[in-house]
Amino acid sequence: MNPLTENRLAGIALLFGLGFFAALFAAGFWLTDGAFVYSLDDTYIHLSMAEQIAAGGYGINPNEFASADSSIIYPVLLVPFSGTWFHGFMPLVLNVFALVIALVLMAKIIVESGLGKARGLSISIAIFLPVALNFQGLALLGMEHMLHVDTVLMALLGLMRWQKTGRLNGLLIAAVLLGPLLRFEGLGLSLLLSVVVFWRGHRFAGIGLALGALLPVIAFGLWLKSLGLSFLPNSVIAKSEIVGTDESALWAVLGHNFGPYGAPLFALLFVVVGLAFLLAATMPRFKLAPKHKVLALVTGGMVLGHAFLGKYGWANRYEIYALTFLVMAALVVFAPFVAATGRTALYGKVASLAAMTFGVAHYIGFAVVWAVHGPANIYNQQWQMAELARSFEGGAIMVNDIGLVSFQNNNRIIDLYGLASPAALKSRRERAPRGWPNQMAIDEDVGMAMGYDSWFKGSLGPGWIPTAYLDLHVPATFLSPRVTIYATRIDMVDPIIDLLKSYEPKLPRFASFEFIDAGATPQPEDTQ
Known part of the structure; x- marks a missing residue:
């Protein structure tokens, strides 16, 4: 049987992915009696900030500067149509676009990894993995997180193609530059990729990418300081779980992530998996191909970074970028074993399906509850x-x-x-x-x-x-x-x-x- 093509698998992913999105959207629309409302109030903070940006300000009130937004670029993307009836639909437009891009990128990664040879498994992944990773629920929030997921998928596909051809490509460069502009957490992956580019012999490109990722964040912080605000946005500080005056209290972040009021199981799982990827990349007994060793190193570093410094939960939006990169990287690394024949391939297929089943079971409840009841909560x-x-x-x-x-x-x-x-x-x-x-x-x-x-x-x-x-x-x-x-x-x-x-x-x-x-x-x- 011939392997699946990228276009065919992307078509299948779009059909089922957008269909599930539409079903969730319709259910939420019914509970609001036909009023269009997002699942999360924070989306309207972005819109309110966009209103003030369009008017020449930065905040939620005219003539008052405030850094209520945790994304550098997302409120700017929402500026078009400010002051019109259509303005409230801009997050929906951007998130549907981001969902389409994510589904297409996922299909391309599956095929280019070699998994396209396993047709049944590839189709199952294309249909159910977006649900297991809560893509549809994430898009319905109207936040910047779905666009951030796009950047990590771009980074993964760009890294795969660079490893194959030896030439840097637009996908990888765009991912490094855009990630931190969408979410500050994106800076970790961008710097890791810059180090890899530098380490693999592209010295000037590596330095340039690192500066391209870091300098806009620094410039934004200095601009906030010039407005009389903190270097970090208030929204980042307020949600950092640090109580007290010391904004550098790293121990407080760690204590929250691994404590009873954080997400200790998620954090510990990230630590274990991150260490496993680093061991697989550095120990000869695992016999990974050189290109997969690089990918495993990047994945392990990013996952460990999020385990210690990231955030979890609250509509399951904070950890999804790292989880998406982790899952897709695992598929790429183990694709040669899964796509082959014999007992090893069978074990790989069973493990892949079991992991997807766990993901669907974990996130489907959140997706349905937030997508259906979330708009009703906000509306009422x-x-x-x-x-x-x-x-x-x-x-x-x-x-x-x-x-x-x-x-x-x-x-x-x-x-x-x-x-x-x-x-x-x-x-x-x-x-x-x-x-x-x-x-x-x-x-x-x-x-x-x-x-x-x-x-x-x-x-x-x-x-x-x-x-x-x-x-x-x-x-x-x-x-x-x-x-x-x-x-x-x-x-x-x-x-x-x-x-x-x-x-x-x-x-x-x-x-x-x-x-x-x-x-x-x-x-x-x-x-x-």
């Missing part, structure tokens, strides 16, 4: 908060989830979590005394605050009056099904209650208000 919670924020006339609005609330909103939004507020980030990280949100509300002329009580964690002092709960009546995919709406001062109680009562008939079917009697103590929320 953040969308309604955003409508209230746009209608409020009593000053600024303070929230701890700034995405959709700040998008296409002329009112000033104050961030309580710290992505767009250095003051809030400093207070939260340094464990400021109780009452700091109250003082911030006074300083920023805040009239209404909306957020999850669990996020305040005892920080709130006396003076805020809870007026109502916004309750969610679908399975919560994140944070909490209950938002508390506060008046930050006594004269705002009646205007806020009037606003809520006038808006109540407009609430969708899975959202409701529960009004709170004056002086009542907020009830504990059910956090996820």
Whole structure:
């Protein structure tokens, strides 16, 4: 039987991959009663940042600089159509494009690795591996992660072709340069590839690639400093899991990844697999071809880097780039054994199918829950908060989830979590005394605050009056099904209650208000 061609396998991957994406999209669309909403509120932070970039600023409010975005280039890519009805669809357009590119690149890697000789296995991989790696769920988030996955697949295919021909190619160069611009984690792979290029005799090219990857990141940090911001974006610092003033506290990152509140199983698995790749590359007994030794070294180094310095979870988007490179590199390294005949090939096929089955079993639940219930969560919670924020006339609005609330909103939004507020980030990280949100509300002329009580964690002092709960009546995919709406001062109680009562008939079917009697103590929320 003839081996599969790249075009044929890519066609199969696109048919099934986009079909599954469309099915998930339609299911989520049904639960929002036809409103188009992303599965994650963070997508709207990108859009809000893009609005301000288009207007000549950088942040979520006019004339206020803030580094609420953890990607250098993604908000810039979202600038087109800013201020129009189509602007909200830009992340969808980019992610469908990224999903198509990923499926095609995956098919090319499978065929060029030699796995195309095993037709049945190749087709199974092309259909089920994207699901096992959560590609469709990732694309539905509307974030930059799917584009980042494209860069690691480009890097792998470019590395394979360079090893085969001895000539550097556009895929490899583009991957090295684009990765760090999309995600800071991309810098690790880019520098590893630059070292390999240098080590294999392309001295000037290796140095040039390293500088091309590193200098834009440094320049961006210096530009942020010139705006009066931190060298690293607030969004990176806020999500680094480091509490305290020392931003270089590496031990805190390690403690989180391998501790009970991190992802210790994932982190340990990455360590074990990373070390296995390094051993396979350096020990003669494994008898890897020279080109596969280089690939194994790069893979091992990248996986170990993410194990110790990376992040995991939260819609399973942080680790996917490393997991994708790891899985595809493993297929390439072991392709000669799997595509052959005999007992070894049989074992390889069984192991490949077992690994895919595990991946599908692990990620399919996340993909379905986030893709189907995620938009309903955002629509029935953040969308309604955003409508209230746009209608409020009593000053600024303070929230701890700034995405959709700040998008296409002329009112000033104050961030309580710290992505767009250095003051809030400093207070939260340094464990400021109780009452700091109250003082911030006074300083920023805040009239209404909306957020999850669990996020305040005892920080709130006396003076805020809870007026109502916004309750969610679908399975919560994140944070909490209950938002508390506060008046930050006594004269705002009646205007806020009037606003809520006038808006109540407009609430969708899975959202409701529960009004709170004056002086009542907020009830504990059910956090996820």
